[in-house]
Amino acid sequence: MRLPAFGYLEPSTVEDAVELLAINPGAEIIAGGTDLIPNMKRRQISPSTVIALGTIDGMSGIQVDDDGGVTIGALTLLHDLAASSEVPAALASAAAEIGSPQIRNVATVGGNLCLDTRCGFINQTESWRLASGLCLKADGDVCWVAPKGEECVAVSSSDLAPVTVALDAEVGLVGPDGSRTLAASDLYRSDGIDHLGKSADEIVTALTVPPRPRWRTGYRKLRRRGTIDFPILGVAVAVEVADDGRVKDARIVLGAIAPAPMRMRQAEEALVGSRLDAEAIERAAELAAKPVRPYDNVDLGSRYRKWMAPVFITRALQDLR
Ligand SMILES: Cc1cc2nc3c(=O)[nH]c(=O)nc-3n(C[C@H](O)[C@H](O)[C@H](O)COP(=O)(O)OP(=O)(O)OC[C@H]3O[C@@H](n4cnc5c(N)ncnc54)[C@H](O)[C@@H]3O)c2cc1C
Structure with missing residues (x-):
């Protein structure tokens, strides 16, 4: 090509x-x-x-802020993020699972955050798409995955996206009207075409993670092969544990099942006040997996991905014990 x-x-x-x-x-x-x-x-x-953007100075590197938070330049390589001991564990481990070593040595944090949504009907050659019929996301007027719907259901396939939402992170933006910050949860929209909550003329300059001294964080990823493949389910978890060993606050965010990362608030609430024991984890995994309705538009079947959701949520929460 x-x-x-x-x-x-x-x-x-x-x-x-x-x-x-x-x-x-x-x-x-x-x-x-x-x-x-x-x-x-x-x-x-x-x-x-x-x-x-590669010729712009000062947009890469990982810096610990005065308040204990971390600021990561948008041009920071995924390899450097994966190797960092200064960022929360979930962020480093999600970065370490993106693509392959060759990709992580070139790909950036900002590019991953702004990654285009993916779908089996769009990630094809032009001749394939012309032969099978163009879709909503590129010049067509129908979504071949959900033909009765009016919206594109291409999937948010960034490994970092659900993690940034779970960490309550913010992105720094620079646009024609100056600079501003945006919560990571507002950077993603549930629309496979217009999937970013920033305007097209704004550039992501940095990712800022607030201080989280008492939080334990983790990430689990489902994909066909153990390397290279995009996520077909990503589970980002973050839990604040009080002195008495009980959960004070929690985040469970699923990626790669919809056009935007999905925060599972009912499951988060169910964890609060309990210890991270097998019973609490099973209950949270059940609640978090219930609303999962993946479309059949990325690798492996949607039923399999739905079936694997509680398994991967359970594993991600068990990692935090
Ligand atoms: C074989 C293969 C496997 C892959 N596997 C994975 C995977 O497992 N997980 C995963 O998440 N991704 C995967 N990717 C996708 C991609 O490699 C990564 O998401 C990567 O982090 C993208 O970063 P980049 O710097 O190369 O982005 P680019 O390709 O340069 O840009 C991606 C998008 O972001 C926009 N953009 C880039 N930087 C900025 C910025 N600072 N501000 C505003 N917009 C910006 C660009 O305009 C473009 O739309 C894979 C890609 C390949 C080819």
């Missing part, structure tokens, strides 16, 4: 990048390019111009 022709710009500051985005309608940002380039080769998107 060959790339289509496109213009290539290398700004030296994030402000310049924002300006270039504004004066080049239809331009796309590129960081590591491990998602954008395959999508361009498949003609899922055909930007006239690609604006590279």
Whole structure:
């Protein structure tokens, strides 16, 4: 597969990048390019111009803040995030399971957070899609996965996304109106096409994780092969344990089953006040898995993924004991 022709710009500051985005309608940002380039080769998107962030200084690195939180530059490589002992365990372990070593040596945190949604009907060559019929996400007028619905159900397949929601993290954004922060939970929208809660002309500059001294965090991922494959279910858990050993607060967030990460509040509430024993974990896993209704649009069957949800939630919570 060959790339289509496109213009290539290398700004030296994030402000310049924002300006270039504004004066080049239809331009796309590129960081590591491990998602954008395959999508361009498949003609899922055909930007006239690609604006590279790699030449901008000061957007990578992991820094412990004065309050004990951590700020991670958007251009930080996934390899460095996976190797960091300064970030919460869930973040490092999710990063370590993304793609392969080659991908993690090029791919960035910002690119992962902004990863396009995936679906068996869109992640195909252009000739395949033309032969089978175009879909809502690229130039068609029907969703082949849920033809009766009016929305695209392509899946949020970022491993970091559910973790950032579970950690109550925030992203730093720079756009034409200046800079702002946005809660990670607001960065994701339940729409397979318009899946990000930031505007297209805003650039993610950093991810900030608040201090969590008493929290235990973890991540479990279901995929066909033990490496390379995208998640077809991701379970991010974070639990605050009080001095008496009981759960004070909890987060259970599922990824790769819907266009946005899903927070399972009923299960979280059920954990609060209990010890992380087998009974409490079983009850929480049952409650968290109940609303899971994956579509048949990524690898392996939707029934299998639904069946595996309580198994993986249980394992993720057991890891925290
Ligand atoms: C074989 C293979 C396996 C993979 N496996 C996984 C996996 O297991 N889990 C997983 O989560 N992903 C996986 N990926 C997808 C991808 O490699 C990662 O998600 C990676 O982190 C994307 O980062 P990047 O820097 O390469 O992003 P890019 O490809 O450069 O960009 C991705 C998207 O984010 C936008 N973007 C990038 N940076 C910014 C920014 N700072 N601000 C605003 N927008 C931005 C781009 O415009 C683009 O739309 C896989 C990819 C391949 C090819």
